[in-house]
Amino acid sequence: LLVNSERLRADLQTLGEIGWTPGVGLGRTTFSDAHLAARAWFLETARAAGLQTLIDSAANHSAVLPSGEPGARTLLLGSHLDSVAQGGRYDGALGVLCALEVLRSVKDAGLELPMTIEAIDFTDEEGTLVGTLGSWALTGALTPDTLAAPRGGREHLLAELDRMGLTEAGLLAAGRDPATLAGFVELHIEQGPVLERESVDLGIVTAIRGNASFDVTFTGEARHAGTTPMDLRRDAGLGAASLVLAVRHTVMREFPGCVANVGELHLRPGAYNVVPGQARMRLECRSLDDAELDRLADALAAQARSSAAEWDLEVEVAPVGRWTPVATDGEVRAALRRACEALGLSSMELPSGAGHDAQVLVSVTRSGMVFVPSHHGISHGPAEHTTWNDCVNGANVLLRATVDLARSL
């Protein structure tokens, strides 16, 4: 039992053109014209294959192959079709396409499974609006608090929901009864360099790193840079610069295996001739262990305070988000391993450094992930690439594991 690789390849090419600008990348942010076009194409392609389709009140889009058995539970497969602003063709999209191809292959083979299988495209995984919005809604984990302070801003969220004919009440009511779910398997690109470096065909994800993010604001005094002597300044940029270097040193020396990042830094008011009175930074850190994540976050906050003290500044460290590290399901991992072995493909277990819809699903159903290699570890950019052979390997492992799990979970 193998997927129809020519059909999958054609889909990947067609979908990869929707929102693609040469030299810039893929622009399929949530509810953009390109994103809506990609979702419409997905449902149309599913219907053309004789599959049922479904859109829930969180705008999650699904293709469904129902089981003939009454009361059958559903095995979810899938990922997301939205992208970051200048993304690549593979992140999320490959997982949705492979899920769709699994449904078509099972249908074409005339297999009668004891579970309904559903290929789902989750809404807003990348966080144009909220981040993993669709998977939160589907698991019932979405709260009014989350919608009150969304990543992309409250006004933007409300305007976009209105424009799409969605409501907050609908988002909060989209939760499925966990008893109807049997599991979730997400195929995704690794987004890191490990599989390529180790020359391994596929990765079986053991756990997903937890993550804590912060907005750090140093405040000094904005002064004329031509008239204020160097030793009379309270330059917020110096605190920020010290912290950028300290974050790296702290992680490298005291938290091996963890990562941290200063992803954004702004100085205000932002002119050549004004000593910065304010520096605003976006900081995050990740660990596979919950207690270690707390220790790491505490250590970085302490660094921020000592950088502020060093340069006579005030500092505020405001928590933005926190994800608890989670383990994937052992049954799902075992099915993926059996599928690799049966197909003669090499595999290794590895953690996921990135967050995924599976991280949310794990709280309500047996969930797991399979990674295909990312060339040079690149993701979230136009150079994102997975070889065609690796894509087909991933699809075939997903197909075999799906059949296995549909009969065993």
Add this chain to the structure above:
Amino acid sequence: LLVNSERLRADLQTLGEIGWTPGVGLGRTTFSDAHLAARAWFLETARAAGLQTLIDSAANHSAVLPSGEPGARTLLLGSHLDSVAQGGRYDGALGVLCALEVLRSVKDAGLELPMTIEAIDFTDEEGTLVGTLGSWALTGALTPDTLAAPRGGREHLLAELDRMGLTEAGLLAAGRDPATLAGFVELHIEQGPVLERESVDLGIVTAIRGNASFDVTFTGEARHAGTTPMDLRRDAGLGAASLVLAVRHTVMREFPGCVANVGELHLRPGAYNVVPGQARMRLECRSLDDAELDRLADALAAQARSSAAEWDLEVEVAPVGRWTPVATDGEVRAALRRACEALGLSSMELPSGAGHDAQVLVSVTRSGMVFVPSHHGISHGPAEHTTWNDCVNGANVLLRATVDLARSL
């Protein structure tokens, strides 16, 4: 001979309301409604005092008290009525008001001077469009090259000229014959902490610091911050942070008396979870000596290259602008000193760290500046303040020096 301090105070209060928003500051960027209203008020007030008025083809606005002597040269006094976006009530405005008050006081006293005296409000000193645009135009130093790449963008400049009924040809033709000019005296707030700290009434400016500015861009590789190990990153933020600290250390250790500033810093793409692939910085440095300014700029560029090498990044250091340091005129300084002595006011010589219209005028006529103290050294913000007593002292020194220079230059 003293100014009418009540009249000056009323003017300062009236003008300070034009464009003022409580809690925000003064919004009189070039050609904004508030700026145009301030300029209209200035000409109207001059006419009400029986002075002539003049608008040249660079939109410089002047009040004129003509000399009775045929062929008399002109002694220019003044500064600018435009402000930065969230500025204060004193920067530029106080110099224009004191110049106007000098003309009225001379006229009221019935003094017949052998020179025409002119109170001028130069266009766009702060650089909403170009920076010292009016003084460049008046000295004939404006070039098509400067207008081709203005600080506020070429399209914005053209649109604003068009809206105001101005033309590039008019700007380029606004130069005055230097033979018609006798000198220029600018009263301005210090914008630094020295006079207040030293408890000195007035500052006599010896020189204006030269300034070299640069855009520095570090380029590494944007990568997923959750999946890319710390030791496999090429994080542009690390190069930028190293340079921020190195700039300060280099100036403090090797260039005492100079200043430098990193006023802006952006990381791209700018997300919590993306290792920055690019860091863009706005850097400037200042010195009173031309050769030292070059050495300082070279040393900072070398620091940028070594920061890049340290973190395996590329770096580009692009020059943005350069101002040669200039000395003020000895005759003007002497007249200001005599005026302070005659009035029993303390004074000290000091350099100007900030740029001014006088920096441009110095190339065509004997030019000098007098500083009044700035409370806490604050400028370019709503907290900008000079005590009323200091304002009156400055106006009286300007009046006395004007009469002195009109008879001696």
